[in-house]
Amino acid sequence: MQKAIADVFTWPSEAPQLIGSRCDDCGATTFPAEERCPRCGTATMTELLLPRRGTLVSFTTQGFPPIVPYAGDATGERFEPFGVGLVQLDDVVRVEARLTESDPAKLDFGMEVELQVVPFYTDEAGDEILTFAFAPVTDGAPSN
């Protein structure tokens, strides 16, 4: 069966959203959800579903396998570089996340991206673990 890597996005869902939190006092917004506000220091956070679309503030590639406890099963020779980006979701918050595109030539600053839930790896029990990643949006629809 399919399982989410962690309880940080709505799943199953036709239109998955990241689960963040917002401070009732000052409006500071975090991802993932936090108990205490990183600006006020008070425990006044309420869960908030984040916008699905945003723009690419910056990006890079992960060209080597991250060290343990990296969970991807394609390590060593089979490792495929992946993209990582900082995505601004409307004017709510910026989120650091994997990108579905790993070719820097196909990524650009300010590019519109949308949240997707994608297969990540298969665990020892045979379950397919899903993670979240942002995909470039072309012509108003996700590109892949």
Add this chain to the structure above:
Amino acid sequence: MTEVAIIGVGLHPFGRFGDKTAFQMGAEAVDLALADAGITWPDVHFAFGGSWEVAQTDPLTGLLGLTGIPFMNVFNACATAASAIQQTANAIRAGVGDVGVAVGLDKHPRGSFKVDPTLVNMPMWYAENGQYVTTKFFGMKINRYCHDHGISQRTLAEVAAKNYRNGALNPKAFRRKPVPTEDILASPMLNYPLTGAMFCAPDEGAAAVVMCRADIAHRYTDTPVFVRASQIRTRNYGAYEVNTSWAAVEEDVSPTVYASRAAYEQAGIAPSDVDVVQLQDTDSGAEVIHMAENGFCADGEQEKLVADGATEIGGPLPINTDGGLIANGEPIGASGLRQMHELVLQLRGQAGDRQVPGNPKVGYAQVYGAPGTAAVTILSR
């Protein structure tokens, strides 16, 4: 306030040293610093030690002499050595003792090892998902910076080439061979636009300084170097830093900017007064960004400054004259003390083949690391 002088510096080479322990390297660095100051261990009133890998640095006293002095351990990630320097200076000001030692030592294992993101208060999924990688933060930061300020990837390679060249002049450096710019550009892409040869590597080494009350420095040396400022800052709300899954939409500047401003103010020194500079070059892009964050140029001016050779040893703004982290690697506990060693040699005119010409008078050092901690130290003759 009591002024503080550096009267001795010692450096165990950085690199790989087989079975030699971090403590052995640390003891040798302290021996060198004591000899440089013309004193012996029983003359030392207290010490601060820092390391990433060892549990405690005070077992060093078992190698140096069990004199019963206060020996405090500090740990502040990449700012560990800078913290040891600040604490030692402050302890002299506070009257803990007249003569103190700051020492850093490390021996990082080769290659990959296991990490636990919960030890820095990040969730386990952050690492499982492949995001608990400090180098990708640096790739993301310099990629945006290059885009915003017109810095080319070639300039990133030129900065690394300069640091390898400087390392070749430094008998205690890890990397002692110049690397052509084209080879740096052609090395494997680790985190776009940063290639492998643009990054420093974890390694082994130790460094130490001896400090005393400035008014008694003449007892030990004719060439005291004074600690004019030492400032440490953490990230403000709005800064996007290492090891974070989110950032605020309202941007704030990096903690380096705050530490730098506070240090200039404390020292009564302006960037234009600085003669020799040490910056955290975890990667060559970080050196480029840190040039501006520490007030040495405006954003974007680095492209021309590097092309003109301004940051070379003979240029008007010499940076990382001993090869920086790129040529020396980063034994974390010792790295900021290596910076002090280099600045003191430069200010005394003892830096040999890599001596900055023109009798430099003011030295500046900056470190930066996870999760957004920066330190700046300013020295002068």
